[in-house]
Amino acid sequence: MSSPQTITNTLLQWCTDNDVWIDPRLRIRCDTTTGIAVYAENASIPPNTSLVHIHRSSVLSVRNSSLSDVIEPVISGPAAQLSLSLALYAELLKGENSRWFGYLQSLPLAPVPLPLLWSSEFSNHDDLEDGNEGLHWLKGTEVERHYVQRPDQNLESIDAYYSTVAEPLLIRHFEANDTTWTTKPSINGFRHAYTLVSSRAFLVDAYHGLSMVPIADAFNHSQENHVHLETEFHVCPECGSLLECQHDADASENEKAMPRRLQGKVAHPREESDFDSYYEMVSNAPISPHEEVFNTYGETLTNTQLLAQYGFVLDVNENDCLHWDFQEVYTCCAAFAGVSISSRLEVESVRSAAIQSVARQRALERIADSSLVYLHADMSDSSLCVDADGRISHQLWILLALPFCLQGDRVGLVDSPGDITAHLEALLESQLALENTGEMNSDEDNDYQLSPSDGPILEGLARSLINLCAARKSRLGKDPSDSRNLNDILDALPSGMRRTRDALTIVIGEQSMLDSCISSWEDIVQQLSE
Ligand SMILES: C[S@@+](CC[C@H](N)C(=O)[O-])C[C@H]1O[C@@H](n2cnc3c(N)ncnc32)[C@H](O)[C@@H]1O
Numbered sequence: 001m002s003s004p005q006t007i008t009n010t011l012l013q014w015c016t017d018n019d020v021w022i023d024p025r026l027r028i029r030c031d032t033t034t035g036i037a038v039y040a041e042n043a044s045i046p047p048n049t050s051l052v053h054i055h056r057s058s059v060l061s062v063r064n065s066s067l068s069d070v071i072e073p074v075i076s077g078p079a080a081q082l083s084l085s086l087a088l089y090a091e092l093l094k095g096e097n098s099r100w101f102g103y104l105q106s107l108p109l110a111p112v113p114l115p116l117l118w119s120s121e122f123s124n125h126d127d128l129e130d131g132n133e134g135l136h137w138l139k140g141t142e143v144e145r146h147y148v149q150r151p152d153q154n155l156e157s158i159d160a161y162y163s164t165v166a167e168p169l170l171i172r173h174f175e176a177n178d179t180t181w182t183t184k185p186s187i188n189g190f191r192h193a194y195t196l197v198s199s200r201a202f203l204v205d206a207y208h209g210l211s212m213v214p215i216a217d218a219f220n221h222s223q224e225n226h227v228h229l230e231t232e233f234h235v236c237p238e239c240g241s242l243l244e245c246q247h248d249a250d251a252s253e254n255e256k257a258m259p260r261r262l263q264g265k266v267a268h269p270r271e272e273s274d275f276d277s278y279y280e281m282v283s284n285a286p287i288s289p290h291e292e293v294f295n296t297y298g299e300t301l302t303n304t305q306l307l308a309q310y311g312f313v314l315d316v317n318e319n320d321c322l323h324w325d326f327q328e329v330y331t332c333c334a335a336f337a338g339v340s341i342s343s344r345l346e347v348e349s350v351r352s353a354a355i356q357s358v359a360r361q362r363a364l365e366r367i368a369d370s371s372l373v374y375l376h377a378d379m380s381d382s383s384l385c386v387d388a389d390g391r392i393s394h395q396l397w398i399l400l401a402l403p404f405c406l407q408g409d410r411v412g413l414v415d416s417p418g419d420i421t422a423h424l425e426a427l428l429e430s431q432l433a434l435e436n437t438g439e440m441n442s443d444e445d446n447d448y449q450l451s452p453s454d455g456p457i458l459e460g461l462a463r464s465l466i467n468l469c470a471a472r473k474s475r476l477g478k479d480p481s482d483s484r485n486l487n488d489i490l491d492a493l494p495s496g497m498r499r500t501r502d503a504l505t506i507v508i509g510e511q512s513m514l515d516s517c518i519s520s521w522e523d524i525v526q527q528l529s530e
Contacts, residue, residue, distance in 0.1 A: 004030040007106050011214075014102020019055035020215055026051055026293065028218055035108060036218045038293045045287040051227060052215050052281035056240070059279070060100050061208035062087045063240070070169055075209035075237070081197050082158070084210050086166045089193035090173065095182035103214040111188075112195035112311040113499055115143055116155055126496070133478075134499035140475035141506050142322060147308035155191075162190040199310045204231045204279055207240035216281050221301075221310065222294035223318070226287050229295070231279045242276045303506055313502045320388040320509050324468065326351075329384055329396065332468040333403040336460065347402050354398050354420040355381045363421045364394055369432055372520050373397045388509075390516030392465065400468075401427060404460035430454035434527050459528050462521040469514040476514075477507040486511065 002010070008030045015022060022028070025043045030036050045051070057064060062073045065087035074080040091098040098104060110124075111117055115138065118131030138144045170185045183189065200217040201210045216229050238247040287293055297306070302320045303313040330344055358364050359379040367375045376383045376393035384396040392400075405423060433450040474480050490504045 001109070002105070004032055008036075010102050011106040014100075015215060017102070018058040018099075018214075019053075020058055021053040022215060023049070023051040028215070030106065036106060038219050040287045040289055040291055040293055042289045044289055045283055047283050047285055049283045050280045051283055051293075053278040054213055054216060054280070056204075056208065056277055056279065059204060059208060059211040059213050060084075060088060060091060060103070061204070061211035063208050064211075066090055066094065066098070067169070067173060070173060073209060075206060076203050078157075080210040081194070081201070082161045082165075084201055084212070085158075085190065085194040085197045086161075086169070088197060088212060089166065089185070089190050090170060092189070092193060093170070093174070093181040093183065093185060094179060097179065100212075100214075103212075106218075107196055107200075111192040112199040114195050114198060114309070114311045115147060115307060115499075115503075116158075117191060117195065118499055120155065127499070130497045130499045133497070134503040136478040137500060137503035137507055139477060140472065140480075141477075141503075141510055142302070142304040143307055143503075143506055145323070146304060158191065158194055159187055162187050166190055195311070202229055202231075203233075204229075205233045205235045205240070206237045207235045213279060216279065216295075219281070219293060219295035221297045221306070221312075223296060223299065223314070224285075225294045225296035226285045227281045227283050227293055227295050229279060230282050303509060307502055307506065311502075313505050315505065317509065318388045320513065322386045322472065322510055322513055324384045324396070324472075325382075326384070326399070329399050329464075329468060330403070332471065333400060333460070333464040336464045336467050346406055347399070350406065350420060351399055351402055352381060354402070354424060355379065355395055357421045358394065358398070358424070361421055363425060364428060366425070366428055366432060367394055370428070370435060372431070372435060372524070373428075386469070386513050386517050388513060390513050390520060392517065396465075397461070398424060400461045400464050401457060403464075404457040407460075426451060427454050427457060431458055431524070434458065434524055437527060455528055459525060462524045462528075465521050466518050466525070469518045473511060473514045476510060477504075 008028055011030075012022075012028065014020075023045075025041050025045050027039045027041050028036060029039055062068060062071050062083050065071070067087050067090050071083050071086055074083050091100050092104055095101065111121070113121070113127070113131070115131075115134070118135050119128075121127045121131050167185055167190075173179075174181055197210070197212070200212060202213045202216060203209060204211045204213065213229065219227060232242055235242050236245050236247050239245055241247075281295075297310060300319050301317075303317045304320070306317070307313050326348065330347060364375060367373050370391075372391055373394055374387065374391045376385070376395060381395055383393050384399060385393045386396070387393070401424065405420075405427070430450045431454075477486070486504060486508045490501060490508065493501050493504070495501070
């Protein structure tokens with residue numbers, strides 16, 4: 001295995017030879033355990049500095065790859081991930097004969113530990129044990145819920161693509177071109193390539209689509225990032241041209257008169273010829289001397305998404321969120337309220353009307369004064385969630401309240417669901433009155449009124465939510481009945497058990513969101529009983 005210094009030197013020489021320019025104020029560092037990272041040299045770098053220029057012909061996309069004639073280009077989504085994995089795998093198999101060799105030799109030699117692979121890791125017995133232990137811990141978490149069983153990206157669909165599409169095509173291509181491979185193609189090699197694509201590829205433009213972008217992919221992720229990738233997405237999907245081209249038959253005369261890159265966009269200060277040919281990493285915050293320079297892989301990414309796609313988690317992630325579906329929430333309310341609960345159909349139809357009406361009328365604005373509920377940016381009725389501060393989304397709040405509002409249909413909501421918004425606004429006022437009388441917002445002026453008829457509804461809502469969170473907690477992690485402190489278990493784990501550590505970090509985060517939600521609503525129940 002080459003030394004970190006040799007790997008870095010080979011990568012940097014490849015960059016020079018392939019029109020990838022790196023600002024001399026940056027240093028690429030390679031470490032055998034932590035991999036590649038980018039640091040500032042002994043200089044401050046201001047925002048809006050273009051720090052890395054990557055020629056469009058140097059990215060490893062399906063279009064640029066050796067297999068460009070035989071792989072159908074797909075721009076984005078799961079199908080693009082598979083196509084790019086195949087293009088990348090073909091280049092990896094070519095070894096030193098690949099035009100990307102200097103770049104490829106710097107990528108991780110082992111598969112990135114995505115949970116998708118934890119139960120079948122092939123490289124090392126300890127990793128397999130670690131992965132299986134990690135999967136036990138992921139039970140009941142958002143990762144298990146959304147990713148481990150995801151039908152479009154599970155291991156079976158990746159393996160099926162390999163055996164039906166990738167392997168036959170690789171064999172044909174290598175035989176036809178009389179090319180030798182460094183190792184024989186294998187399912188494990190393809191899975192490795194898939195994890196590299198999942199954890200490093202960028203969607204660059206409408207022609208190259210999902211691509212491996214040398215050096216842009218050397219930056220680690222942080223929510224407080226310094227740099228981002230800038231590309232002009234709207235190029236011709238047929239030939240990649242930024243300017244008017246022969247494929248523009250459908251464009252209007254006005255559009256044709258203008259270079260494509262200026263249509264609806266602000267001109268870039270760089271020279272036109274340069275600008276057309278490069279993707280750039282640009283700073284968006286000041287960078288201090290010697291500090292690590294971070295990108296963000298997505299400003300709203302949760303730990304669940306980071307683990308599933310990139311194979312790591314942050315110790316604390318303020319984007320974290322827990323989701324439920326309609327049936328789970330309704331069943332919980334029904335279990336709490338017993339036989340007198342309104343029917344599922346009634347609740348479902350009034351709920352839709354309520355959520356649409358909140359979005360249309362911009363109602364429930366006073367939610368901003370609540371420390372228990374927040375107005376979810378996505379107004380769809382599927383956003384039934386608790387956020388990292390233990391607050392519930394307005395959609396979950398409405399769904400929890402409705403079965404109790406409808407009990408005995410005391411306000412005629414089923415017949416005239418239009419009244420529901422006004423009713424919910426009144427309920428919110430009552431809740432804010434309670435929140436303000438408690439310690440939650442004690443220093444704020446209390447101009448809210450608790451209506452006596454809202455008391456039972458709020459109590460029903462609170463108790464259902466507490467039940468919902470407690471039920472989720474009781475299914476969370478390896479052994480929910482184990483009363484040991486999870487932080488102590490995490491502290492005792494060897495640092496090499498990376499998968500188990502990440503899974504446990506997810507469980508600790510989810511448990512703390514549920515605890516904080518339960519404890520604030522217990523305060524509401526307590527106040528109602530006083
Ligand atoms: C685009 S690469 C970044 C360069 C990477 N360090 C390398 O060695 O090639 C993404 C991978 O870097 C690692 N990574 C990035 N940001 C991280 C972070 N904040 N904490 C831990 N690992 C991180 C993860 O393994 C991730 O899959």
